[in-house]
Amino acid sequence: MSYAERALRTLSAGNRTLLRAQDEATLLHDMCRVIVELGGYRMAWVGYAEHDEAKTIRPMAHMGFEEGFLELGRFTWAEGESESSRGPTSQAIRSGKPVVVQDTTTLASTQLPVPLEETLRRGYASIAAFPLIIQDRTIGNLTIFAAEADAFDECETRLLAEMADDLAFGIANLRMRERHREAEETIRHMAFFDALTDLPNRSSVGETLAAEITQAQLENQSMAVLLLKVGRFQEISDTLGYQEGDHLIVEMAARLRHLAGPDKSVARVGEDEFAIIMPRSSAEAAMRVAHHTMREACDPVDFAGLAMDPHAYIGISLFPGHGNTPEALLRRAKIAAVQARRTACKYTLYKGTEDRESTRRLELMSELRSAIDHNELLLYCQPKVSIRSGEVCGAEALVRWQHPQHGMIATGEFIALAEHAGLIMPLTRWVLEAAFRQSYAWHERGIARPLSVNLSAQDLRDPRLIDRISGLFATWALPPELVQFELTESALMEDPAGALETLDHLKDLGVDLFIDDFGIGYSSLSYLQKLPVDSLKIDHSFVTSMLENQGSAVIVHSTVELGHNLGLGVVAEGVESEGLWNRLQELGCDTAQGHFVGRPIPTAQFDEWEAQSPWSHPAPGNHVALH
Incomplete structure (x- = not known):
């Protein structure tokens, strides 16, 4: 070869x-x-x-x-x-x-x-x-x-x-x-492990829990999930900076990893939350571990010489008693952790009441969206009466929700639901359209009754708000004096410059503007002077207590004088009694609103209410004598 x-x-x-x-x-x-x-x-x-x-x-x-x-x-x-x-x-x-x-x-x-x-x-x-x-x-x-x-x-x-x-x-x-291969391993590690602590993350613990649940079912065993929440994390991050917040989380992770040992899995499942998975464990064993963890892992953490308690608390859920899916066990352990904040030992087993309430809130959020989309809400009005003449001078548009199963949902509850579900702006759109329709109906019958609509801080940030309102005026051909807008003082103070710009655009439409809940938003007088508003509405908390509380009386009196000195009208909310009416009349307040004047009623019943109320034909002199 x-x-x-x-x-x-x-x-x-x-x-x-x-x-x-x-x-x-x-x-x-x-x-x-x-x-x-x-x-x-x-x-x-x-x-x-x-x-x-x-x-x-x-x-x-x-x-x-x-x-x-x-x-x-x-x-x-x-x-x-x-x-x-x-x-x-x-x-x-x-x-x-x-x-x-x-x-x-x-x-x-x-x-x-x-x-x-x-x-x-x-x-x-x-x-x-x-x-x-x-x-x-x-x-x-x-x-x-x-x-x-x-x-x-x-x-x-x-x-x-x-x-x-x-x-x-x-x-x-x-x-x-x-x-x-290394890149894939890195990507996989990033997908299933927390970058800060290198502990398994929520995705990883979901897989681990699923495997442990399957094994527990095969062996006819129970298991426990502990969720530890670090209550001080946000406060430390906001006060000392994010690096110190991270230091707290890293320290807690190291302590939990050391305490858990080889027979328990520790994971970071939220920004300030850790989970400990205990296979083949009972409620008693889980409570012992929670007690030991609170004693050993929750000592103060040092921040450059400043020792601070992490304020941790632990919730416990159990398979099969509290759920048979990873999502259910983690969710209920978290609910138990919130419940544990109110206990002396700072750890507790899951109790189902808050979970049922959370489920109800989620269901109501979904149903509220449907109610808005399908025009299933109700428009109510609360009358406003001129204190000087004793005549109805307008009304405030209010939204109500008559749920088919739960009845009338409390206003505060479903407004809070709308805020959490991101439905404030859709809800405002519904109220705007309903208010314009109602104002048009009154206008067609020759009734010049201004109807005011509340706008929230979220509404003020809506770039389409002015165009939408302009479009409604064009659609219904209403005189601008028949629609008013109320904006809370606190909403105006969230973004003073942006709010001022929106109010200027609203004022260009020719409408009257009210600052609602005045006295609790801490706006400065210099800012108040710049606002193109027509009236102040004194917050009901001051009005209802003005006869018993000298401080409230001074605030009401001062607000009436301030409003008049600025050339503004003044509306008192929360007028619940004849005594309050009389005192406001003495102070020279312009308008009253409250249960003494009239409760919120469906708009369809407003004409009938007014016809039967003493405010339709007030007697000269002391109007309240008609009551």
Whole structure:
């Protein structure tokens, strides 16, 4: 067999090795084995070029009659006068080209990294060194020793150089595969582990819980989930900064990991929440762990010399008693944690009342959205009466919800539901459209009764609010004096500049504007002067207590004077008695609103109410005598 045929056979076997390779170390070893066992060469070795100060060549794999050959010399690819720098392997790495020595007996001892006699003793008659190049960068060498002199002719060298290139390609491919594997592992780790604490996250604990539930069902066992909430996290983050908040979470994670040991899983399932999963555990065992955790893990945490209690509390849920899904167990453990805040020991088992209430709220949120979309709400009006004339001078539009199963839902409850469900603006749109329809109906019958609509802070941030109101005026062709708008003082103070701009646009439409709940929003007089408003509405909390509370009386009196000095009308809310009416009349207040004047009633009944009320034909002098 010729040298070329030997090289070709070696190349072919090397290619098969490349196809089967699963990792880099095995590839290098198998390639050296193929070269020696199938190619019939004396020895082969692969080295990697290090970029340390000495530019070391680090042997990675070898096969053949080497008998410690690689340990005899110091292999380097540095350029210099040393023996190791003048050998064929060093030259191949530096030049990026194959280097062949056809007859080692012609070499001087200074041209090899090991003594010449050692080379000859091992039967290395000729040497061929090939660079391993990846993306134009030499990473190492493939060096082959033959037992015959003049073994590496041009054809054989070309074939072996091709094999070295294939080996470099295989190394590059395996490294790329390894990088992809590491990237996938990193992505998976990021998906299932918390970046701050390196604990499993909520996604991971969901899988763990599902597996533990399945195992518990197979073994007919119970299990427990503890959810620890760090109550001080938000306060520390807001006061000392997010880094200190993170320090608190990292410290709590380390404590819980230490306490849990190998038989329990700890995970971070929320910004300030940790879960501890206890397989094969009862309520009693879970309570013991919760007690131990509160005693050992909830000591004060040091913040640069300032020790602060984390204010942790723990809720416990149990399988199967409290749920048979990961979501149910975590949710009910969290509800129990909230319940635990009110206990002395700060841990408790889940009790179902709050969960049922939460479910009811979610159902009501969904049903409220449907009620808005299907026009199932009711428009009520509460009358306003002029204190001077005793006549009805307008009404405030109010929304009510008559639920088909639960009856009339308390206004405060369903407004809160709308806020949590993001339904405030849709609710306002419904009220606006209903109020304009009602005002149009009154206007068509010749009734000039202004109807006021409340706007929230969210409504003031709605970029389409002014266009929507302008469109309603255009649709119903109403005089602007028949529609008024009430905005709470606190809503105006959330974004004073933005609120002022919205009020200016509303005023351009010709409507009257009221500041509602005045006295509790802490607006400055300088800001009040800038607002294009027409009236102040004194908050009912001051009006209802003004006869018994001197402070409230002073506030009401001062607000009436302030409003009049600014050229504004003043409306008193919460007028519940004749005594309050009389006192407001003495103070010169302009308008009264409250149960003494009239309760909220459906708009369809407003005309009938007014016709029967004393405010339709007030007696001269003391109007309240009609009551």
